[in-house]
Amino acid sequence: MKILGSEITPYKTYLNRRKFIKGSLASAMLATVTSSAFANHDSDLSIYTKNLNENDKLNSYEEITTYNNFYEFGTHKKHPHLNSGNFKPRPWTIKIDGLVKKPQTFDLEKILSNVTIEDRVYRLRCVEAWSMVIPWQGFQLSELIKMAEPLSSAKYVQFVTVFRPEEMPGQQKRTIIWPYREGLRMDEAMNPLTILATGLYGHEMPNQNGAPIRLVVPWKYGFKSIKSIVEIRFLDTQPETSWETLAPWEYGFYANVNPNVNHPRWSQGTERRIGEFKRRETLMFNGYEEEVAHLYKDLDLTKFY
Amino acid sequence: MFSTRNFNRSKPVLFILILFPSLLWAYQFVTGNLGVNPIEKLMDELGLMALRLIIITLMITTLSNIRTLKSIVVLRRMIGLFAFYYVCLHFSTYIVLDHFLDIQFIIQDIIKRPFITFGFISFLFLIPLASTSTNNMIKRLGFKLWKKIHYLIYPVAILASMHFYVLVRADKTEPVIYMGIIILLLIHRIFKRLTRPQLAQ
Numbered sequence: 153m154k155i156l157g158s159e160i161t162p163y164k165t166y167l168n169r170r171k172f173i174k175g176s177l178a179s180a181m182l183a184t185v186t187s188s189a190f191a192n193h194d195s196d197l198s199i200y201t202k203n204l205n206e207n208d209k210l211n212s213y214e215e216i217t218t219y220n221n222f223y224e225f226g227t228h229k230k231h232p233h234l235n236s237g238n239f240k241p242r243p244w245t246i247k248i249d250g251l252v253k254k255p256q257t258f259d260l261e262k263i264l265s266n267v268t269i270e271d272r273v274y275r276l277r278c279v280e281a282w283s284m285v286i287p288w289q290g291f292q293l294s295e296l297i298k299m300a301e302p303l304s305s306a307k308y309v310q311f312v313t314v315f316r317p318e319e320m321p322g323q324q325k326r327t328i329i330w331p332y333r334e335g336l337r338m339d340e341a342m343n344p345l346t347i348l349a350t351g352l353y354g355h356e357m358p359n360q361n362g363a364p365i366r367l368v369v370p371w372k373y374g375f376k377s378i379k380s381i382v383e384i385r386f387l388d389t390q391p392e393t394s395w396e397t398l399a400p401w402e403y404g405f406y407a408n409v410n411p412n413v414n415h416p417r418w419s420q421g422t423e424r425r426i427g428e429f430k431r432r433e434t435l436m437f438n439g440y441e442e443e444v445a446h447l448y449k450d451l452d453l454t455k456f457y
Numbered sequence: 458m459f460s461t462r463n464f465n466r467s468k469p470v471l472f473i474l475i476l477f478p479s480l481l482w483a484y485q486f487v488t489g490n491l492g493v494n495p496i497e498k499l500m501d502e503l504g505l506m507a508l509r510l511i512i513i514t515l516m517i518t519t520l521s522n523i524r525t526l527k528s529i530v531v532l533r534r535m536i537g538l539f540a541f542y543y544v545c546l547h548f549s550t551y552i553v554l555d556h557f558l559d560i561q562f563i564i565q566d567i568i569k570r571p572f573i574t575f576g577f578i579s580f581l582f583l584i585p586l587a588s589t590s591t592n593n594m595i596k597r598l599g600f601k602l603w604k605k606i607h608y609l610i611y612p613v614a615i616l617a618s619m620h621f622y623v624l625v626r627a628d629k630t631e632p633v634i635y636m637g638i639i640i641l642l643l644i645h646r647i648f649k650r651l652t653r654p655q656l657a658q
Contacts, residue, residue, distance in 0.1 A: 219493035227628040230492070282494060327627040398627065419566060419625065426493055430557055 205439065207432075208275065211284040212354045215426050217360055221278065222379055223327055224313065224320040225360065232360035233323065239382070241321045241356075243361035250385035251306040258299070260364060264350065266299060267291035272347055274370035276377070277409045277438045281418040288368055290349035294342045296384070301339075306386035310334070311367060314382045328394050334378035335391035335405065336369065337447075345370055345443050347426045349383070364399050371440040373407045404457040406450070409438035413457045461528040475539045476508055479546060500550045504576075506541035507615050510536055512635060515614060515642045522649070534590050537610075541587040544580055570629060572623035579616035582609045614639045 225239075235391035246263065249255040262356055269289050275284045298308070313332035318321040323330050340346065349368045350357055357363040362379025369376050375395050385391070395403035411421045411434040422431040437444050448456075484490045485500055490500045514537045520547050521530040567577045586607055589595070595603045618639055622632035 215493045223627060227626070229494075251619075305563070325628065359526075405540060416570060417572060419562070419570070422562075424494065424496065424555075430498075 167173055168337045182401060205420045208285045208426075210273070210287060211426055212353075216236050216284060216286055216352060217358050220361065220428065221280075221374065222322075222362065224322045224330075224332065224380070226322045227327055230423075235321050236359035239316070239359040239363065239380075241359060244364050244382075246299045246365070246381060248382045248385075249383070250310070250387050251303040252386050253301040253303065263282060263296060263299070267295045268413065269350065270347075272349075272368070274345075276374050277423060277434065279373040279375060279403070279415065279418065279420075281420065281423045281434075282426055282433075283438075288347065289348040289351035289354065290347040290368065292344055293346045293348050293367070294344065296348060297341060299386065300386070302386040302428075305388050306392055307338050308387045308389065309335075309336050309338060310385040310391035311378045312383035312385070313378055315414070316379045324346075328398055331382075332378060332394045333391065334367065334376055334393050336376075337385075337390075339447055340369070340444075343444060343447065345440060371437040373403075373409060375403070376407050406448075406453070406456050408453065408457070409434065410436060410453055410457065411443055412436075413454055434436050440450055459526060459528055461531055464531045466530065471532065472535065475510070475536070478502070479543065496550065496554045500547060500555060503543050503550060504621070507540050507547055508621060508635060510540035511610070511614050511617055512642075514540060514610065515639065519642050519645055538587060538590055539582050540550055544583055544646035548580055552629060572620050575616045575623065576620035579613050579620060582613045582616070586610060586613070611643065636643050 189193040217354050218233040219229045220232055221229060221313055222236070223233040242260075245257050246258040246260065247255075247257045259286055271287060271289055273287045275283055276286050293309075297409065310332045314320075315323060315331040317330075336346070349362075350365050352358070352361060357366065360378075365381055366379040366380065367377045376393075390405055392401075393405055395407075396405055409420070413420060422436055423434045424431050435441070482491065482499055486495055486499050489495070516534050517529055517533045517536065520526045521528075552558060552563060556566070567573050586609055589598065589603060589606055599607070615636075618632060618636045622629060622636060625632055
């Protein structure tokens with residue numbers, strides 16, 4: 153895998169860097185200080201220089217890997233960390249089908265040898281009103297889409313998580329309809345902010361965070377960022393997604409972070425940043441308004457939440 | 458046969474056992490050992506404890522129908538008051554730690570979010586129960602009126618379990634178990650009333 157190897161930035165170094173990053177110009181962008189071995193920092197910088205604003209601070213590796221939702225390993229936020237030990241993320245293939253020139257199955261290694269792994273520091277806002285700042289390594293989904301060669305009739309992309317109840321104990325219970333499914337509109341999928349992540353903090357993606365490859369869509373609630381993807385399907389109609397199927401009055405297809413759209417369980421106006429005592433205001437599109445607001449200019453966001 | 462004395466003797470031990478979790482969580486909270494999201498964790502633990510204690514008070518009433526366990530009812534008040542204690546801690550965690558006394562926001566939250574509405578009403582109903590839980594109050598109100606007031610424990614239990622049920626996103630097993638127990642205990646009471654109405658007087 154590309155981000156592995158002798159030149160990878162050790163986890164400890166990353167932690168030490170946190171002090172350095174803070175208060176320096178580089179705080180806006182982890183990319184400038186990471187090893188060039190696995191990140192091409194010459195790609196479009198402007199996309200993510202503004203992604204980490206002055207008020208943000210990275211969450212620790214421990215926070216990110218011990219507290220998250222991944223129902224395949226259980227419904228409690230400590231379960232993914234506790235129950236994902238038996239999961240085998242290698243070997244891995246991703247099936248590409250639907251409206252493409254030629255349906256095919258890619259070896260993950262083959263995909264990785266054709267893309268550029270970059271650092272992306274993103275805020276992650278869970279629909280449960282907590283949030284984190286996470287340094288991912290990954291590549292733009294658009295790169296894979298180009299490899300997949302979708303037909304012009306493809307308007308949506310659907311993603312499917314692996315189904316392995318013997319390795320994922322949460323799947324032995326019908327809490328949600330397995331396998332987990334998510335989807336994006338084509339223009340959302342092609343947006344430069346949308347990545348497929350294969351690592352975090354310079355580590356290979358931990359099992360509990362969606363090994364070996366997961367989606368990260370930073371302006372949407374966390375449940376859109378589907379983990380452990382085995383299938384990507386191109387469609388001309390809006391695909392069904394897991395949470396929307398389960399409770400359509402609570403979770404929409406778009407699921408854009410939006411402090412103005414009320415949710416029956418959690419106020420979306422504020423959030424608790426993990427590691428902070430007081431709540432903070434939730435930002436429109438999780439603070440990525442400039443990059444993505446144009447995608448929705450003709451959409452009533454209170455209706456299409 | 459367990460006598461009233463047996464149960465009264467167990468009270469100090471029970472008192473410490475039920476109080477202990479709150480002290481432990483407070484200590485863990487202050488020392489930063491309540492996990493990655495300590496406020497959420499604290500609120501969840503306190504709320505769950507309160508719900509379990511409410512269910513235990515209902516169980517005690519049912520158990521006291523068994524001849525040999527008749528005296529167990531002497532434990533009910535203490536456990537009921539502890540339920541109120543945990544509800545108060547749960548509610549103040551929400552007000553102070555979670556929302557930092559943002560009263561306007563909290564009022565909106567109570568009105569807009571059904572699960573918080575359920576929890577809040579349940580809390581309100583517990584106040585008259587807790588404040589009439591003295592021998593003196595039973596005397597002043599008369600047993601009949603006092604008993605009527607204490608029927609509020611049924612809506613309290615139902616609302617509290619609904620508060621939990623609605624909060625859970627997908628795997629509703631645990632709240633369903635609690636609701637099931639509450640419903641069974643209620644059915645038992647209704648059945649008893651219908652078959653032996655003189656005992657209910």
